[in-house]
Amino acid sequence: MKAIQMRICSNQQVSDRYWHMKVDASELNADVQPGQFFQLRCGHDIHPLLRRPFSIYRINRMERTLEFLYLVKGAGTQRLTLMQAGEYVDVFGPLGTPFVLQDDWETILLLARGVGIATLAALAQDAAEKGVQAVAILSARSRNDLLAAETLQGFGAQVLHVTDEEQTSGVEQVRGLLDSLLQQNRIDAAFTCGSKRLSRLLQDVTRKHAIPAQIALEEHMGCAMGVCFACVCDVKEGDHLKTVRVCKEGPVFPLEKVVL
Numbered sequence: 468m469k470a471i472q473m474r475i476c477s478n479q480q481v482s483d484r485y486w487h488m489k490v491d492a493s494e495l496n497a498d499v500q501p502g503q504f505f506q507l508r509c510g511h512d513i514h515p516l517l518r519r520p521f522s523i524y525r526i527n528r529m530e531r532t533l534e535f536l537y538l539v540k541g542a543g544t545q546r547l548t549l550m551q552a553g554e555y556v557d558v559f560g561p562l563g564t565p566f567v568l569q570d571d572w573e574t575i576l577l578l579a580r581g582v583g584i585a586t587l588a589a590l591a592q593d594a595a596e597k598g599v600q601a602v603a604i605l606s607a608r609s610r611n612d613l614l615a616a617e618t619l620q621g622f623g624a625q626v627l628h629v630t631d632e633e634q635t636s637g638v639e640q641v642r643g644l645l646d647s648l649l650q651q652n653r654i655d656a657a658f659t660c661g662s663k664r665l666s667r668l669l670q671d672v673t674r675k676h677a678i679p680a681q682i683a684l685e686e687h688m689g690c691a692m693g694v695c696f697a698c699v700c701d702v703k704e705g706d707h708l709k710t711v712r713v714c715k716e717g718p719v720f721p722l723e724k725v726v727l
């Protein structure tokens with residue numbers, strides 16, 4: 468795999484804290500799957516030195532473009548906002564293990580918090596293309612941060628949202644929503660990203676209902692190639708704990724195995 472200079476088609480602010488970037492991926496000779504991520508160089512200078520990891524938000528195979536949705540956080544993402552359409556961004560990937568979406572599943576449940584919504588949007592897109600119905604609970608600080616809700620609805624997903632500002636995002640409130648969704652739908656599998664407390668909740672609920680579940684983990688990354696071990700986490704293997712690298716063995720793991 469090599470780094471590719473991808474032309475930026477657009478890079479726009481879409482809410483107070485979020486930006487959206489679309490790049491021309493016609494030079495990419497690899498299939499991209501939901502759950503995988505790319506390492507982007509933020510700018511053309513020596514600083515910030517490390518690439519930053521971003522999940523695939525949308526995969527447009529016909530158009531040969533990729534989309535990223537990013538939260539402006541620190542030096543890297545701030546620099547990324549300065550990149551303009553027509554400029555080239557240095558992109559390395561796709562990296563990591565994707566989500567598994569079985570052909571015989573009819574309905575899947577998505578539970579995302581914050582920018583985790585970006586990671587699950589590509590899965591909702593894939594599900595729609597395979598005729599799998601998605602029901603989603605999206606959690607965010609404010610309504611303003613729920614921008615991917617429309618994208619998911621565009622893929623035919625049933626979307627419920629909870630926010631901190633409306634005081635609807637507490638764990639027990641989300642548990643109530645999960646319980647009613649599970650009563651109304653026969654859920655074949657569940658997926659989560661973006662919040663440890665919601666992931667713990669989903670771990671509990673899916674264990675009780677014997678539903679297979681997957682999580683996309685986000686850990687601070689250095690090299691993202693499995694060398695530096697900056698992004699390790701623990702997973703259960705039988706009675707033992709095993710340390711794994713999120714960039715290499717993940718970022719997608721079976722939810723029941725991850726120590727949260």
Ligand SMILES: Cc1cc2nc3c(=O)[nH]c(=O)nc-3n(C[C@H](O)[C@H](O)[C@H](O)COP(=O)(O)OP(=O)(O)OC[C@H]3O[C@@H](n4cnc5c(N)ncnc54)[C@H](O)[C@@H]3O)c2cc1C
Nearest residue numbers: 519520521522537538540541542543544585685686687688
């Ligand atoms: C697999 C994966 C997929 C991701 N997908 C997205 C996405 O689609 N959209 C999005 O907005 N963000 C995503 N993130 C988080 C994103 O990488 C960080 O927010 C970003 O690197 C912050 O960089 P910064 O320079 O702006 O902030 P800083 O805080 O200045 O970053 C400093 C260092 O910490 C690392 N870092 C900081 N926060 C995180 C974090 N939450 N996770 C991992 N590393 C971090 C950075 O890579 C950098 O090396 C993802 C992270 C991972 C691991």
